[in-house]
Amino acid sequence: MPKKRCLAIIPAFNEEKNIAAVIRKVKSGNSVDDILVVDDCSNDRTAAVAVQAGARVVTLLSNLGYGAAVETGYKYANEHGYDTVVQLDGDGQHEPGCISDLLQALHAVPADVVIGSRFLGKSSHYRPPLARRIGMRFFRLLIRMFIHKTITDPTSGFQALNRNVIQFLVKNNLYPSDYPDADIIILLNNVGFRITEIPVVMYESTTGKSIHSGFKPLFYMVKMLLSIFSVLFGKYRTFLRRTDSCR
């Protein structure tokens, strides 16, 4: 059997200051074969810095948003036949040292999707602002309602996925362009993928302008509710069936 190949996908928008360090740390971890930076049409030298640091770089020709950048990475992984994918943000808030944990969980649990949570485990010093905490609590509740599983950090962009999930997402054009969240977790669970969560280390975003911030919370809530609605009643609805059944 050939060796399993793993790709690290790093979506980045204006991260020339952080991207090199992230790439270097991912490289030194030795748990991925290749690193792909998806530059979401940055205004700064993100792409050049990433190339210099030794990553492969796809520069999007116009700014598409976080989700679409990640999806571009999935497409790359799918085309090049990678077996597993790890995605982490380009701003350095995800500790690359945890990549091996995510990959290990993928094989050990076994799971199709492993989400890195900043709330599990002892190292959770992170306390988001109140409005966001309420929102997170709310979506956690929805997830528990619909998939009978607790996912503490559905917004986490620090994940490992296997080939089947990537193929499914790419083929059906299902990934949201902006911010994948509870909606995509419920969707993947409904289709029969096994989702699990492990603790990871996350830092406060160094640039302060995390790719997840700057969103009007109320608008985001409504948008996410509608997205969950479309998952529950759309093409891949399985809420009437038992959720623990497999594909």
Added chain:
Amino acid sequence: MPLKARILIAVLSFLLFFFVLNLIRKRRMRIEYSILWLVISSFILIMSIWSDLGDRFARFMGIDYPPALFFLIAIFFLISILLHFSTEMTRLKDQNKTLVQELSLLKQTVQKK
């Protein structure tokens, strides 16, 4: 409705109708979008010429002020056109996203960064 108002509406809807036809002729509007506009302008034209129809229907619906029915129908048409635009925009955005992604990936393969 007074005759003067009816003439005004008839002229305006007539102009709209031919304006849309002209856009098709110059290929500045796709046929599939023009049909809705042509239907609307002819509908207004018919309503203005045969205003008795609108009045009677309004009375049948229990509307005391017949022009209100006219506005109601106009707003309904406008909303359906806007909805149609929203769905078209969604489709275009999706297509655009896919195009940008595939082209960017292709460019990467060609340049081998």
